[in-house]
Amino acid sequence: MHKVTMRHFIIATAGHVDHGKSALVKALTGTDPDRLPEEKKRQITIDLGFAALNVTTPNGDKIHAGIVDVPGHEDFVRNMIAGVGSIDLALFVVAADDGWMPQSEEHLQILNYLGVQRAVIALTKSDLGRIDVVTNQIREQLTDTPFANSPIVPTSVRTGTGIEKLVNTLISQLARTAPQRDVRKPRLFIDRVFTLRGIGTVVTGTLTGGSLRRGQQIVLYPTNFEIRIRSIQSHGHELEVVRPGMRTAINLPDLRVDQIKRGDVVTLSGLGTPTSTLIVLLKKAPRLNRDKSVAYPLRNGSSIYVHHGASRVAARIMFRENGSLEAGKEKIACLKLASPVFAFIGDRFVVRDSSERHTIAGGIVLDPEGDKESLRSGVALENVDSLVRATLARQGFAARESLLSKSQFSAGEISEALTNLDQSEEIVVCKHIAADCRFWRKLRAQAIGLIDAAHKETPERAGVELVELCSGLQIQEPELLESLVADLCEGDFIGKGSVIARTSHRPTLPVHVQPVEKRIREALTEQPFDPPSRKSIESTPQARQVVRFLVENGDVTELASDVVLLRESFERMKSKVVEFISKNGPATVSELRQALLSSRRIMVPLLERLDRDGVTRRLGDKRMLCRIRNL
Ligand SMILES: Nc1nc2c(ncn2[C@@H]2O[C@H](COP(=O)(O)OP(=O)(O)OP(=O)(O)O)[C@@H](O)[C@H]2O)c(=O)[nH]1
Ligand SMILES: [Mg+2]
Numbered sequence: 001m002h003k004v005t006m007r008h009f010i011i012a013t014a015g016h017v018d019h020g021k022s023a024l025v026k027a028l029t030g031t032d033p034d035r036l037p038e039e040k041k042r043q044i045t046i047d048l049g050f051a052a053l054n055v056t057t058p059n060g061d062k063i064h065a066g067i068v069d070v071p072g073h074e075d076f077v078r079n080m081i082a083g084v085g086s087i088d089l090a091l092f093v094v095a096a097d098d099g100w101m102p103q104s105e106e107h108l109q110i111l112n113y114l115g116v117q118r119a120v121i122a123l124t125k126s127d128l129g130r131i132d133v134v135t136n137q138i139r140e141q142l143t144d145t146p147f148a149n150s151p152i153v154p155t156s157v158r159t160g161t162g163i164e165k166l167v168n169t170l171i172s173q174l175a176r177t178a179p180q181r182d183v184r185k186p187r188l189f190i191d192r193v194f195t196l197r198g199i200g201t202v203v204t205g206t207l208t209g210g211s212l213r214r215g216q217q218i219v220l221y222p223t224n225f226e227i228r229i230r231s232i233q234s235h236g237h238e239l240e241v242v243r244p245g246m247r248t249a250i251n252l253p254d255l256r257v258d259q260i261k262r263g264d265v266v267t268l269s270g271l272g273t274p275t276s277t278l279i280v281l282l283k284k285a286p287r288l289n290r291d292k293s294v295a296y297p298l299r300n301g302s303s304i305y306v307h308h309g310a311s312r313v314a315a316r317i318m319f320r321e322n323g324s325l326e327a328g329k330e331k332i333a334c335l336k337l338a339s340p341v342f343a344f345i346g347d348r349f350v351v352r353d354s355s356e357r358h359t360i361a362g363g364i365v366l367d368p369e370g371d372k373e374s375l376r377s378g379v380a381l382e383n384v385d386s387l388v389r390a391t392l393a394r395q396g397f398a399a400r401e402s403l404l405s406k407s408q409f410s411a412g413e414i415s416e417a418l419t420n421l422d423q424s425e426e427i428v429v430c431k432h433i434a435a436d437c438r439f440w441r442k443l444r445a446q447a448i449g450l451i452d453a454a455h456k457e458t459p460e461r462a463g464v465e466l467v468e469l470c471s472g473l474q475i476q477e478p479e480l481l482e483s484l485v486a487d488l489c490e491g492d493f494i495g496k497g498s499v500i501a502r503t504s505h506r507p508t509l510p511v512h513v514q515p516v517e518k519r520i521r522e523a524l525t526e527q528p529f530d531p532p533s534r535k536s537i538e539s540t541p542q543a544r545q546v547v548r549f550l551v552e553n554g555d556v557t558e559l560a561s562d563v564v565l566l567r568e569s570f571e572r573m574k575s576k577v578v579e580f581i582s583k584n585g586p587a588t589v590s591e592l593r594q595a596l597l598s599s600r601r602i603m604v605p606l607l608e609r610l611d612r613d614g615v616t617r618r619l620g621d622k623r624m625l626c627r628i629r630n631l
Contacts, residue, residue, distance in 0.1 A: 006062045008245040009174050010206050011053070012084045014111060015093030016101035017044065017072035020124035020157065024093060025051050025069045027157045028167060033069035045071040048083040048191055050204075050247060052235040055167065057175045065174060066206070066235065066247035067091070072103050077359065081110055081350050082191050082262060082310040086208040088177050088245065089170070090119040092147065096154070097128040100141050106359050109285050112145060113362020114348045118177060119147040120169050126154035126161055180244035183410035186210030187342065188248055188266040189309030193257055200230075200253030203260055205310060207248045209344075209408065212266070213241045219269045220252075220260065221342045226269065227254045263311025265342045272406040274340035277370025279332065279379070282317070282351070282363040286328030294358040298325040298351075305356060306335060308349040308365075314338040317351075320375055325361065332366065334375050343368040345407040346381060368406050371395070384409045384417045388434070392427055397435035399479055431483040440487075446473055447484060451493065451500060460509045460549035463501025509549055517546045521566070524556070528569035529598040534562045559605040573598070573606060574615060578625060586622035 013021040022045050026032045033049025034040060049069035056062055068087065070080040084090070090111050094104055111119070121138055123131060131154050142148050151169050155162035188205040195201050212218065212229060219226050230251040232239050242248045250266065265274075288295035298304075300322045306315045318334040325331045343349075343365045351361040364381070367374035373394045380386035384404075391404060404414050422429040428440040435443075450472045454464045464472075466481065475481050489495050494503045509517055520543060524531045531537075538544045547564060550556035557570040565573075573596060580595050581587055587595075593603045607623055610616040616623045 006064060007174075007179050008243060009063065009065045009088040009177060009179070010068065010086065010245055010247065011065050011089045011091050011170065011174075012068040012087045013070050013091045013093060014080070014084065014107040014119075015072055016095070016098065016103040016107075017074070019072060019093045019095035019098060019101075019104075020122075021045070021072060021091075021093045022049065022069050023157045024091070024122055024124060024155060024166075025049070025067055027155075027160075027163050029053050029067060033067070044073055045069060046073075046076055047071065047079050050235075052247075053167075053170070055171050057171055059175075061175070063171060063174050064235075064246075065089075065170070068206070068247075070107075072107075074103055074106075074357075077103070077106060077110075077352070078307070078312055078356065080107065081114075081307040081312075082189075084111060084114060084116065085189060085309050085348075086180070086206050087116060088118065088180070089173055090116050090147075091170070092119045092121045092150070093124050094121065094134060094138055095125045095128075096123055096130050096134050097125050099130070099134045099137050104141070108141070108145065108147070109359055109362070110350050111147075112285065113283065113350045113359075115364075117146050118173055119150040120166070120173055121147070121150055121152040122162075122166055123152055123154040125156060125158075127156040127158045180208060181408070182210055182244050183408060183413070184210045185271055185344075185405075185408070185410070186212050186244070186267060187309070187344075188212065188250070189311070190260065190264045190266065191262055191310040193260045193262065195257050199251055201255050201257050201260065202249050202251050203264075203266065204247065204249040205266070207242050207246050208244050210268075211241050211243050212248070212250065214239075217269075218266050220255070221265045221267065222274045222340050223259065223264065225255060225259065227252055263309065263313075265309060265311075267342060270405070272342075272368075272402070274342040275368050275370060276337040276340040278335045278337065278341075278343055278365055279367040279370055279374040280335055280349070280363045280365050281330055281378075282325055282333045282361055283330040284325050284327050284361045288327045292358070293353070294360050295327050297327075298361055300324060303354045304360070305352045305354065306337060306341075306349055307352065308341050308343055308347060311341055313341060314354075330363075332375060332378055333363075334370065334372075343406070345379070345387065345404065347408075384413050385421060388414065388417045388421060389426060389436075392434060392436040392439070395436075396439035397433050397480060399477075400429070400432055400434050403434055428487075430487045432479040433483045435483075443473065443484060444487065447488060448493075451502065455502060455505050458545070460507050460513075460545060460552075462496060462507055462552050463499040463505060466495075466498050466500060469500060507549065507553060509546060513542050513546055516540075516542050517550070520546055520550070524564070524566045524569070528566060529573055529596050530602055531565050531569070533601075534564045537564070559602070559609055563602060563605050565602070570606075574610060577607070577610060577623075578615065581616070581623065581625050586619055586624040588621050588623075592623070 022034050029051040031051035033051050039046050051067045053065040068083040070083045153162050153166045153169050155166050187209050188207050190203045190205045192204040214232050216229050230253050232242050233249040234246045300319045302317045306313050316336045347365040353360050366379035380390040418429050418434050421427040428435045451464050470481050538547050551558050556564050557567050558564050576596050589603050614626050617626050
């Protein structure tokens with residue numbers, strides 16, 4: 001039996017001013033999308049309007065389509081763009097009496113730049129004639145665009161002609177449309193903010209990339225507020241969960257309306273942060289009116305407006321090699337934004353001129369982190385594997401957790417790609433990081449070189465301190481060092497505390513310093529319980545080298561920075577202290593010093609060490625034994 005499903009889609013209108021978009025939405029849904037008093041007065045759409053269409057497909061599936069009605073007037077293109085991001089289908093309107101007009105063209109280009117793949121064309125006001133002529137004109141205008149084969153349906157809200165056919169055409173298009181992907185990276189680009197009495201602040205937008213649920217903790221960018229969703233609605237219905245492709249209203253009572261604006265983004269923390277430098281692939285449509293300024297090449301350094309999500313941000317364009325972008329061409333560029341946006345790899349955007357009169361280009365975000373290397377080499381967007389490879393080739397390595405978090409791939413897809421690429425030895429995955437093979441080989445070789453050189457130059461040392469390795473390799477990220485050490489230790493290396501060495505390495509003093517060692521041992525043996533200070537023993541660099549060796553090897557015990565003694569002296573002193581206290585009861589430093597023929601300089605740090613080791617305990621100015629020991 002066929003299981004009935006409910007699918008959600010977003011349709012947005014598009015088309016020249018006064019061509020009947022809002023009237024058509026009302027005829028389709030019963031809702032008048034023009035809600036502002038000024039819109040009613042001027043009989044024009046100024047800002048976005050909303051309605052819903054609930055239909056059943058021939059096989060019984062239910063489709064819920066949120067409709068965003070956009071303004072057609074050239075002064076409000078900015079609002080139009082905010083409404084058509086992340087839509088599934090365009091309801092493109094051309095009036096039979098007017099035919100193809102300037103904003104028909106501009107809206108078509110905007111939809112193309114934003115990557116909208118499907119459209120249904122409504123030839124409105126069909127009661128006013130010229131259907132054949134305008135149909136031909138539309139077909140001609142749509143040649144070589146993604147909408148070249150889109151259905152054209154003549155309609156009239158006056159006579160009711162074509163409305164039912166339009167509904168059926170919309171259904172059959174949506175029935176063939178895949179629902180938006182849920183990659184657990186929800187983003188709600190806010191297109192409206194308002195306050196309701198008794199409820200507080202509400203924001204609305206079209207949800208993409210993942211679900212949101214009631215009570216969930218969200219973050220608002222670019223302001224960085226972290227807050228909880230009090231409640232969620234979609235088209236007036238209270239919901240527990242909203243999914244991608246749904247018009248969404250969320251109640252954020254902890255924020256005031258003036259703390260949020262159109263273009264802000266509701267998302268989850270942990271997916272990265274907004275940025276102000278984007279590397280993009282910029283495209284300029286081929287079919288621009290050659291007499292107009294829109295057709296002029298886009299020059300290096302131009303000031304423009306970038307429309308991304310529901311936001312609009314002033315920006316400057318920088319091309320590679322100071323180039324410019326001509327109509328019909330595409331080029332990699334860097335966009336320096338006046339304020340940060342929360343963009344993902346693969347996001348689409350529209351570019352308008354600085355006077356905001358014309359749409360002049362559009363593009364795809366290649367690298368939201370603005371890495372200069374991406375500007376040079378570009379970014380492969382074909383699939384998750386090539387994106388992982390290219391990202392690692394560019395960056396060298398990345399933390400597995402955060403790699404491509406700002407992309408339209410899910411964490412599961414990214415981690416699967418990492419495993420596959422690691423298995424086919426195209427990248428290296430080790431502990432917390434993933435790395436480019438060449439980068440990893442080079443880093444490993446450098447590390448091995450440093451360790452071997454250290455073994456040779458200072459054979460008396462246990463190995464290389466990890467902090468030295470870190471600075472020698474100029475590593476700033478602790479997880480990179482940890483993964484590198486883990487990798488080395490799977491082979492011929494061993495980590496001992498804060499030191500790494502070859503497994504075969506046995507610390508030895510170089511022959512030429514062995515006389516120095518002999519002298520030091522003698523110095524420490526002469527008065528074993530009251531040896532000379534470290535400073536006086538370490539009068540030369542060689543002597544310092546020897547003392548460090550003896551300490552690292554455990555032949556010499558370091559009691560304080562200036563107090564060292566032979567290990568056997570230390571052990572004997574310990575036994576004598578225990579013996580003395582066992583026999584005579586708790587003793588002062590002075591009593592112990594006299595009993596052991598030592599000095600206060602040695603005795604104080606010695607007893608502190610024994611306290612730390614749990615042998616003795618301080619009681620006033622005396623020492624007692626911690627417990628009876630079997631020594
Ligand atoms: N004769 C006729 N007039 C229509 C039809 N559809 C809309 N109109 C009229 O056209 C005018 C504009 O209609 P709207 O629906 O407001 O146009 P719009 O495209 O939404 O305009 P903007 O949102 O401002 O771009 C109104 O006066 C409508 O009554 C139609 O099918 N036939
Ligand atoms: Mg309208």
